[in-house]
Amino acid sequence: MKVVQQKFAEVDGQVVTAYTMINDNGMEITTIDYGCIITKILAPDKNGNLENIVLGFDTIEEYQQYSPFFGAIVGRHAGRIANAEFTLDGTTYQLAKNNNNNHLHGGLKGFDKVIWDTKVKEASDLLSLEFSYVSKDGEEGYPGNLHIKAIYTLNNQNELQISYEGTSDQKTVVNITNHSYxxxxxxxxxxxxxxxxxxxxxxxxxxxxxxxxxxEILSVDETAFDFRSGRKIKDGVESTNHQNVLAGKGYDHPFVLAENQNQEITLYDEVSGRGLVIETNQPAVVLYTGTQLEDHFSIRGVQSRKYLGLCLETQGFPDSLNHPHFPSAVLEKDEVYQSVTTYKFIK
Known part of the structure; x- marks a missing residue:
């Protein structure tokens, strides 16, 4: 196992570094310290052929001009927050409006657009990249100085674990996810x-x-949202359910997980034979089927278009701050925020 480092770009005079973790099976995961973006995952198909299975770019300019959060960490609060505001202990906080009148994925300059400090840790049976960042009080409108770590770990079982740890010097809100397509x-x-x-x-x-x-929390029974026995993504595209239609003929929905850390999410492509099993300690996963992907740019020579990739964003509920019956995203002063998700690549 090894980690290869190389210069990726420069942003405002700061060097952006690419880190490629390679395990003993030849599987590779490349991440840059700008937004902790996963730019590439080379995983084997049923015949052992290693190919890239995530959407990403080869230049920083493309990420800055075109990227809809490809591969990045998003926060301080993932998902949408209505009217870009929330109230905490009687104080109303106004956040950046970057999705019409709402707040999305941390704001105009969220965790996806900053350079993180990085530590590389290598062992005989696993590799880790420990990214750290201090989100200062008032950044994008959020209260408290938040010290956050994101740790990416690859092992020889072709598993990638992404874990987050955070503490704040005052009461705040935290809900972080990775936005890989x-x-x-x-x-x-x-x-x-x-x-x-x-x-x-x-x-x-x-x-x-x-x-x-x-x-409102709706039952999946007798809808294209029932994935309990498995179904193809195209079912949501062809569905006349209003919820599928308003999402751009597909999905952009949080699903409440009935179990945790027990193979609760499985994605499979029959032609390549590749599978992805996701386990998490988070209460929900947002399924986004790329319904808003635009077509005015290319991704490594392939024209971008709707449905070219899908996201499985493990996280707390979006807009939970404005719905008291949702699981809380509030982090108390000196409390530790912890989130962990494991991605197992199978064939």
Whole structure:
């Protein structure tokens, strides 16, 4: 196992470094310290061929001009917050408005657009990249100085674990996720409509037209949102359910997980034979099927378009700050925020 480092770019006079973790099976994961972005994951198909299974770019300029959060860590609060504001202990905090009138994925300059400090840790059976960042009091409107770590660990079982740890010097809100777009076909040979997804989830959050949760939690029974026995992504595209239609003919929905850390999320592509099993300690996963991907740029020579990739964002509920019956995203002073998700790549 080894980690290879090389210069990726410069941003405002600071060097952006790319780190490639390579395990004994030849699997590779490349990450840059700008936004902790996963730029590439080379995983084997059923014949052992290693190909890239995530959407990403080779230059920093493309990330800055075109990227809809490809591969990045998003925070301080992932997902949308209605009217870009929330109230905590009687104080209303106004956040950056970067999604019409709402706040999305941490704001105008969230965790995805800053350079993180990095420590490389190598052992005989695993590799780790420990990224750290201090989000200062008032950044993008959030209270408290938040010290956050994101740790990416690769082992020889072809498992990537992403864990987060954070503490704040005053009461604040935290909800962090990784925003990788997966496409198991390899090197973007096809879209993701034939991918089969299995979710241990009995219900999902109803969305308004602007994709903010209404507060209602709906049953998946007899809908295209029932992934309990597995179904193809194209079912949501073809569905006439209003919730599928408003998401751009697909999905952009938080699913409430019925189990944790027990193979609760499985994605499979029959043609390549690649599979991805995700386990997390988070209460929800947001399934986003790339319905808003634009077509005015290319991704390593492939024209960007709807359904070219899908996200499985393990996290707390979006807009939970405005829905008291949702699990809380509040982090008390000196309390430790902890989140962990494991991605196992199988064939």
């Amino acid at each position: 997966f496409n198991l076909s390899g090197n973007l040979k096809t879209d993701i409509l034939e991918h089969k997804l299995t979710l241990k989830s009995d219900c999902f959050l109803e969305l308004r037209e602007d994709l903010i949760p209404t507060g």
